[in-house]
Amino acid sequence: MMQIKVQQFEGPLALLLELIEQQKLDITAVSIAHVTEQFLDYVKNLQEKNPVNLADFLIIAAKLLVIKSRSLLPDLDLGIEEDEAAFDLTEQLLIYKKYKEASKYLKRLDGRRKQSWSKEPEIENIVSFTPDPDVTISTLHKTLQTLSVELKEIQKLPQQMMKRVMSISEKIEQIQKILTEKVEMKLSSLIHGAKDKTEVIVTFLALLELIKQRILIVDQTEMFADIIIKKNT
């Protein structure tokens, strides 16, 4: 398996592009499916080291899984919206690659180290601060209090993001738990309990992971029938 050096990637598209180019592949749905596993490995690593950008990576991870599942299960009916989203990824990657090329051009310009100066830049750029004449000790005090409350709000947000994002492993545990109690379960009932689309995606991802690890097997008796999930014995 190709080793990904632990390089910091700015974003999921940068990572995806790098993975595809490393393999000297063209940007197609097939090559995207091919590098899905490495992409997910990177994301798993990211989950531990740097959860802040994780949400951006997960969106692309979800799209990758859709593309990959399509290539494995061509009859999988995802509905038009999901279908379009998956194949837009090729377009998106191409556009990203073009702007990356443009940015390389700017970098070359930057590297020339040729710059202009205008006559009064310093004065324009010097930031000076004069307090509002209405400022008193009590207004300053009140403002700082308001600010500290607002800052607490901002701190709360990343925590919320992390809570949602961690639930892939929680979902995996949940599915495994259900299967210790029941012999088998249906995909429809598993999804039925989902609160929102994110949870459906998370459930799907968890399922795929468990199938990959051969902890579960799935069965579908006929096209478009419900999928039965069983523990792998």
Place this chain on the structure above:
Amino acid sequence: MDTQKLKSQILSILFVAGKPVTIKELSTALEIDINEIKQAVTEIVSNQTDLGIIMLAHNDKLQLATNPDNSPVVKKFTSLELREKLTDAALEVLAIVLYKQPVSRAEIENIRGVNSQYTLRHLLIRGLVEREPSSTDRRTMLYKTTLEFMQYLGIKDMKELPDFEELTKNIQLTTPSVDSAETPLAV
């Protein structure tokens, strides 16, 4: 008015103004039609490649600046330092703003696939981009490059930048060959 005289007057005003002047302000001050001013500006810009003092023009704003070819001597004489280089992320955002301006943060983030809020803020602080509300939706801010952007990269004329199509014509769905020619830099 005689074109030479007009160009001369424009340059004098820009010199004494120090900061960027809009075409509209010039038009009002000189009592000359905006299109005549624009024409004069175009002529000044296309004839200034080797001059010591050049006029930067973008978004109907004008400013005089040193010729970037003279960076080394200017730097030596004054205490001015070259502005710091930009990170790859910043260059990506800048490239998108440059070729799509005016462009919103959402469009930028759609292209990059990552949140670009902090990078945009950094570019704003450095004065390389500016923003203004969209005319169709006052809640959305649209970003453009600035005269400072031109100064930073040593661009004398926005027209010397390659077209986006020309710059990216080798980028297709197939991988590029190892030794693809780079778009030559304007000297």
